[in-house]
Amino acid sequence: MADDAAAPGKIPSGAPDPSELDHDALDRYVQRLYAAEDDQLRRVRARADEAEMPRIQLPPATARALQLLVRAVGARRVLEVGTLAGYSAIWIARVLPPGGKLVTIEIDPAHASVARRSVEQAGLADSVDVRVGDAAELLARLGPDGSFDAVFLDADKERYTTYMEEAARLLRPRGLLMADNAFWAGRVLDPDSDRLAGALNRFNERLSSDRRFDATILPVGDGLMVAVRR
Ligand SMILES: C[S@@+](CC[C@H](N)C(=O)[O-])C[C@H]1O[C@@H](n2cnc3c(N)ncnc32)[C@H](O)[C@@H]1O
DSSP, X not given: OOOGGGSTTOOOTTSOOGGGOOHHHHHHHHHHHHOOOOHHHXXXXXXXXXXXXXXXXXXXXXXXXXXXXXXXXXXXXXXXXXXXXXXXXXXXXXXXXXXXXXXXXXXXXXXXXXXXXHHHHTTOGGGEEEEESOHHHHHHHOOSXXXXXXXXXXXXXXXXXXXXXXXXXXXXXXXEEEEEOSSGGGGGGSTTSSHHHXXXXXXXXXXXXXXXXXXXXXXXXXXXXXXXXX
């Protein structure tokens, strides 16, 4: 090949090396430009802290990516697995069209009640339906098939593959499946390092060869898996 720069894996001479990227700093850059939190979102974080919830909400840059994807597919009906205090639910609900609905599932009743307060105070109570229970059980009862435009997974990582099966059933053709923590802080590269690294690696591997989806992982935050239902 005459042009070295066109060879895969080669950096054109003079160009910076992307392997030196500081992802945390760049996430903060994206946050400043595109994902600034308003008072309501800051209040959700404060409320979650007051309730002594773990600080495991989406980072703003990831929430913004999720929100834009939901908007890009013109989603009217969205399903979220893992509500916590309602932080990501608010990002999603804000881009639903009039009459649109987010169903969000949370196993912990205390989390669900904080989330309900959050969505109410954000003026989104009509478009967010917080359901309490174990996701695997509630998902199995949800329907009809093909009735959701987007599904976002952000609960117990061991069961992402189970949730993926339900999502495959519930999504319409070209509906979006998304899941946070696809990188598990990089530990998916060493799947034996911990139980969840193994589970997430199996999930990523399964999706990569699942003929029902076209998928990839966006390197925002801890890795946002994005898949389109065929
Ligand atoms: C990472 S947090 C969700 C954060 C939220 N998506 C956000 O960004 O604001 C995960 C949540 O999933 C819930 N969860 C864990 N296992 C669950 C299950 N089997 N069914 C439903 N919810 C579950 C946890 O209680 C926790 O509130």
